[in-house]
Amino acid sequence: MSLSIEQIASLPVPLLRQGLVPWVSSHVVAEPDRIAALEANLQRELDATSDEGLATLLATFGAAGDGYRHFPADPCARRLTRAYMAKMSPTWRVDGLDRLDAWLASGPARRMIVCNHLSYTDTQLTDSLLALEGRAGVADRLVAIAGPKVYTEAWRRLAAISLHTRKTVQSSTVATEQDTLSPRELAVVALETLRDCERLMDEGYIILLYPEGTRSRNGRFQPFLRAAGRYLQIPGLSVLPMAQTGSERIFPIGDRLMYPGHVRITFGEPFAGEDYPGKLGALAEVHARIAASLPAAYRPEPGAPPVG
Numbered sequence: 001m002s003l004s005i006e007q008i009a010s011l012p013v014p015l016l017r018q019g020l021v022p023w024v025s026s027h028v029v030a031e032p033d034r035i036a037a038l039e040a041n042l043q044r045e046l047d048a049t050s051d052e053g054l055a056t057l058l059a060t061f062g063a064a065g066d067g068y069r070h071f072p073a074d075p076c077a078r079r080l081t082r083a084y085m086a087k088m089s090p091t092w093r094v095d096g097l098d099r100l101d102a103w104l105a106s107g108p109a110r111r112m113i114v115c116n117h118l119s120y121t122d123t124q125l126t127d128s129l130l131a132l133e134g135r136a137g138v139a140d141r142l143v144a145i146a147g148p149k150v151y152t153e154a155w156r157r158l159a160a161i162s163l164h165t166r167k168t169v170q171s172s173t174v175a176t177e178q179d180t181l182s183p184r185e186l187a188v189v190a191l192e193t194l195r196d197c198e199r200l201m202d203e204g205y206i207i208l209l210y211p212e213g214t215r216s217r218n219g220r221f222q223p224f225l226r227a228a229g230r231y232l233q234i235p236g237l238s239v240l241p242m243a244q245t246g247s248e249r250i251f252p253i254g255d256r257l258m259y260p261g262h263v264r265i266t267f268g269e270p271f272a273g274e275d276y277p278g279k280l281g282a283l284a285e286v287h288a289r290i291a292a293s294l295p296a297a298y299r300p301e302p303g304a305p306p307v308g
Contacts, residue, residue: 020080065151069196071160077158096267099269114241115290116298215248219297232276280307
């Protein structure tokens with residue numbers, strides 16, 4: 001059931017009610033019992049959602065990605081997405097919750113989680129697993145730094161509007177779906193993103209950053225982009241490393257469908273960015289801490305540098 005962004009955004013609410021569940025399940029490959037459970041979860045949440053809420057969701061969907069700025073999560077989209085994502089990880093594990101809890105309780109700070117990047121569904125799964133672990137309030141505070149690709153296809157856009165995102169430019173070394181901007185314009189957007197991150201963290205949000213800049217093609221943890229070092233230099237920053245595995249099998253690169261699978265996230269030991277000075281000091285440190293939390297098959301290729 002292939003629908004464009006424009007077709008979905010223009011749907012009347014009654015048609016959205018009628019078509020959302022089969023449209024979502026058409027993107028999932030699983031045994032019939034799991035599909036039925038996913039659809040039942042989603043239908044229950046849909047039935048509990050008002051027409052006004054769905055109308056707002058459609059408006060949010062239509063406008064998502066229309067500039068380089070912060071896009072707040074749509075609350076209805078978040079509930080609906082969590083309803084079906086709960087069935088996409090039939091087995092899952094979260095390690096280091098004590099570190100997460102202690103980090104959040106450690107006093108005032110600008111907080112950032114840094115993670116490896118395997119799939120378009122990385123942030124969705126992080127959100128879903130935190131909610132399943134009773135940390136929905138933490139998941140509600142995450143703001144993922146996202147490139148333009150996140151908003152350019154209907155299935156990915158539905159996921160995007162269920163999350164807080166901050167759209168920014170990608171490095172020219174990895175960008176494939178980006179507006180044509182001059183070097184000066186790229187620099188302005190990058191600077192505005194940093195300032196917006198500071199503002200959001202000061203308001204209590206937690207920035208979620210994927211400094212590889214693109215999804216790993218073989219599952220191996222890649223070097224971080226040098227430009228990402230600017231985020232780790234934000235004054236007063238407290239950094240929590242997070243390693244994720246399994247998401248690449250749930251939404252494989254090059255595929256348009258999702259497959260249920262095992263997911264694991266591990267929170268490492270946090271640190272203050274200012275304890276590792278220099279342009280790349282904190283960036284290299286968080287890379288090392290994430291690598292140490294990954295299983296052997298996901299660790300960097302032997303001899304690969306932490307920063308490219």
